[in-house]
Amino acid sequence: MARDVQITFDCADPAALAAFWAEALGYRLQDPPGAFESWEQALEALGVPPEHRNDASAVVDPGGSGPRLFFQRVPEGKQAKNRVHLDVRAAPGLEGDARMTALEAEAERLASHGATRLRRHEPAPPLDAGHIIMADPEGNEFCLD
Numbered sequence: 001m002a003r004d005v006q007i008t009f010d011c012a013d014p015a016a017l018a019a020f021w022a023e024a025l026g027y028r029l030q031d032p033p034g035a036f037e038s039w040e041q042a043l044e045a046l047g048v049p050p051e052h053r054n055d056a057s058a059v060v061d062p063g064g065s066g067p068r069l070f071f072q073r074v075p076e077g078k079q080a081k082n083r084v085h086l087d088v089r090a091a092p093g094l095e096g097d098a099r100m101t102a103l104e105a106e107a108e109r110l111a112s113h114g115a116t117r118l119r120r121h122e123p124a125p126p127l128d129a130g131h132i133i134m135a136d137p138e139g140n141e142f143c144l145d
Contacts, residue, residue, distance in 0.1 A: 005067045007086070011138050014071035016114075018057035020137050021069050023113050024088060027059040030068070078139045087131075087145040096123060103132050103144045110134060110144075 011017045022028055029039075036042035043053045057071045091102040100123065107117050114137035123130035132144040 006070050007067050008070045008072060009138075009140065010074040010076075011071050011140075012073065012077065013054065013138070014057040014073050015054050017136065017138055018059050018069070018071045020114055021071075022059040024110055024115070024136075024142075025059075025066070025069075026062070027066070027069065028062050030058040030060045082141045085140070086142045088142055090144045095129060099123070100130050103130070106144050107132050107134060113137075 009017060009021075018029060032039045032042040034042070036045065040053070055073045059069045061067070088106070090106040091099045094102050100120075107115075111117060111134075116135045116139075118133040118135055118141065120132050121128065121130055129145075133141060134144060135141050
């Protein structure tokens, strides 16, 4: 039986990191529970103290096919290279210069939202079509592929 998957990020600022990944993936902030019109209204009604209202956040695929991304505040910062990372498919079906141009454009767009460009890997056919390694605003590596 296939299972749904959620991807969880440990981070310092769940709201900010959720906003970055929503922008990067075309996702949206998960709706608040029940009949609440906003998360602030829901958290107030649930009795969550103001200092804990940014302890978690989540973004979802508006089409419902991609995994939910969950962001949880942790006290420690990132300390080493990720062992698992996301590949953001930013140039599907493109090859060569057209592919790398599309990846460069996406790298610039995401940098304007707080990402950091780490390095570019040139195409090396037949197995490597080329990609750009980036880091999100909290240093988590991901690839533009």
